[in-house]
Amino acid sequence: MIRPLFCLALLSLCTFGFSALADEKEEAGKKPDTEKKEDAKSGDKKPAGKKPEEKPKEEKPVVTQGEVTIGGQQVKFQAKTGLLPLLKEDGSGEKAKMFYVYYQALGDDGKPLATKDAAKRPITFCFNGGPGSSSVWLHFGGLGPRRVDIDPQGLQASPHTAVVPNPNSILDVTDLVFIDPVGTGASRPAKGEKGEQFWSVNGDIESVGEFIRSLTTREQRWASPKFLCGESYGGIRGSGLCDYLASKFGLYVDGFVCVSGVINFENIGGSLQGALSFLPSYTATAHFHKKLPPDLQADRDKAIAEARTFAQGDYALALLKGDSLPAADRTRIAEKLARLTGLDRDLIERAHLIISPGLFMENLLRKEGKIVGRYDGRVITEDYDRLNTHPEFDPSYTNIYGAFSSAANASIRSDLNYEWDLPYTILGGVNWSYHDFDGEAVNVEDRLAKALKTNTKLRVLFCLGYRDLAVPMDSTLYSIEHLHIPADLHSNLTIQYYESGHMMYLNQPDAEKLRRDVVAFIRGK
Numbered sequence: 001m002i003r004p005l006f007c008l009a010l011l012s013l014c015t016f017g018f019s020a021l022a023d024e025k026e027e028a029g030k031k032p033d034t035e036k037k038e039d040a041k042s043g044d045k046k047p048a049g050k051k052p053e054e055k056p057k058e059e060k061p062v063v064t065q066g067e068v069t070i071g072g073q074q075v076k077f078q079a080k081t082g083l084l085p086l087l088k089e090d091g092s093g094e095k096a097k098m099f100y101v102y103y104q105a106l107g108d109d110g111k112p113l114a115t116k117d118a119a120k121r122p123i124t125f126c127f128n129g130g131p132g133s134s135s136v137w138l139h140f141g142g143l144g145p146r147r148v149d150i151d152p153q154g155l156q157a158s159p160h161t162a163v164v165p166n167p168n169s170i171l172d173v174t175d176l177v178f179i180d181p182v183g184t185g186a187s188r189p190a191k192g193e194k195g196e197q198f199w200s201v202n203g204d205i206e207s208v209g210e211f212i213r214s215l216t217t218r219e220q221r222w223a224s225p226k227f228l229c230g231e232s233y234g235g236i237r238g239s240g241l242c243d244y245l246a247s248k249f250g251l252y253v254d255g256f257v258c259v260s261g262v263i264n265f266e267n268i269g270g271s272l273q274g275a276l277s278f279l280p281s282y283t284a285t286a287h288f289h290k291k292l293p294p295d296l297q298a299d300r301d302k303a304i305a306e307a308r309t310f311a312q313g314d315y316a317l318a319l320l321k322g323d324s325l326p327a328a329d330r331t332r333i334a335e336k337l338a339r340l341t342g343l344d345r346d347l348i349e350r351a352h353l354i355i356s357p358g359l360f361m362e363n364l365l366r367k368e369g370k371i372v373g374r375y376d377g378r379v380i381t382e383d384y385d386r387l388n389t390h391p392e393f394d395p396s397y398t399n400i401y402g403a404f405s406s407a408a409n410a411s412i413r414s415d416l417n418y419e420w421d422l423p424y425t426i427l428g429g430v431n432w433s434y435h436d437f438d439g440e441a442v443n444v445e446d447r448l449a450k451a452l453k454t455n456t457k458l459r460v461l462f463c464l465g466y467r468d469l470a471v472p473m474d475s476t477l478y479s480i481e482h483l484h485i486p487a488d489l490h491s492n493l494t495i496q497y498y499e500s501g502h503m504m505y506l507n508q509p510d511a512e513k514l515r516r517d518v519v520a521f522i523r524g525k
Helices: 034-042 136-143 201-218 234-249 272-288 300-324 327-341 345-350 357-363 395-413 445-454 473-481 487-492 508-522
Strands: 062-070 073-087 094-105 123-127 146-148 163-165 175-179 226-231 255-259 370-372 380-382 459-465 493-498
Touching (some): 094 201, 123 136, 123 201, 123 234, 136 175, 136 395, 136 508, 146 395, 163 395, 201 234, 234 255, 234 445, 255 508, 272 357, 272 473, 327 345, 357 370, 445 487, 459 508, 493 508
Parallel strands (some): 123 175, 123 226, 255 459, 459 493
Antiparallel strands (some): 062 073
């Protein structure tokens, strides 16, 4: 991933000290105090003792109003934008300030709908992934009332663009809170606090969980139906939060929308399971670019089904055998992989039957001189160095990074009227650690399973893109199949598919479908 060249800055906390003047007068009839006389002569001031350090003054959120048309209906809303402090365990001071934007739909009387009956108005907490990503992607791409105005299919480069009303927002059915975890966006550790305490799997879950608890309390939303929506690494964060919020605070969420979310890193890494998980997504991407044989090209669903059957059968057995696989079987497996991926059989054999994402993205359209995007396999661009074994960059990311950076920086200051002069960190800038897992692949399947078992009303919606080559759809399916939950709880899980990739909301037909799916999920249908 290309890291933006932003720098982090720490917010300063102010402390105040007070001193008192020594009394220079003497009471009548009492013996004069020599020390006081000397102080009075010299003009020195004797301190009356240091008072306890006062807490820094907390800024109030900036409140603005707007409107958007959703489903033919005008929705008026109020936006609160600001920094919410995370306090130390003993309440003695701040650990960090977390940036957020809180959208509330307004009633005919101009007041937030939740003030009338909080128990009937849902609230959804949204975050992206990275780790180290701000929430701008879901905010200005998917769910917020304003979106980046880019190519409707999400295929063309957009270095900068306007921010326009988002007809696919879900603000008509739920209030929305977009969260920037510490070190992203405008969120920063407090002065004297180390960022590393937030930049680990557990540290991240705890800090975001504390933010959700605090805002829920301040905004009086404990009675409201509560949902989480996490994208990419947000799958790990969201799964952990479902468990953490319930066990730590007794805050049970009603649902979790997992958008292209990873739950087990082993399913997207260089392991055997990773190789198997990517195959159906390779097939779907090759189908989009018309690189499959005629029978598979005629039926995408058949092609994906064949890839899954092969991955879970002969392909898995072949990879388990490794170098002991007979030569004839190796050739047969390579030919099958060539059929399902559009790659040359010789290349697959030279790669020992393991097709890495980079190998696929560099070679699918090598004859045409093109490379394929990672976040969205539909996106292509010119390949300058055709001797590379993997792409120099991801066109599906560079095509949109500038547009979203412009949108966030412009809209936060203009539409939301929030003054912020430090760099707004879109992505990157955190020194992440996985020490919580002692060198093993991060896997929170057990935490999501525990949350489902202890809160049997918890529902999860998994939104998967066919052409996602960052978190392939079958990596999530594998986690779903290994949650170790009672059979009847599988009815709490819903899976939806989309034609594009990781950020499916960048493709207008997918954005419309995503809205329908999430609205139906929140409404319990």
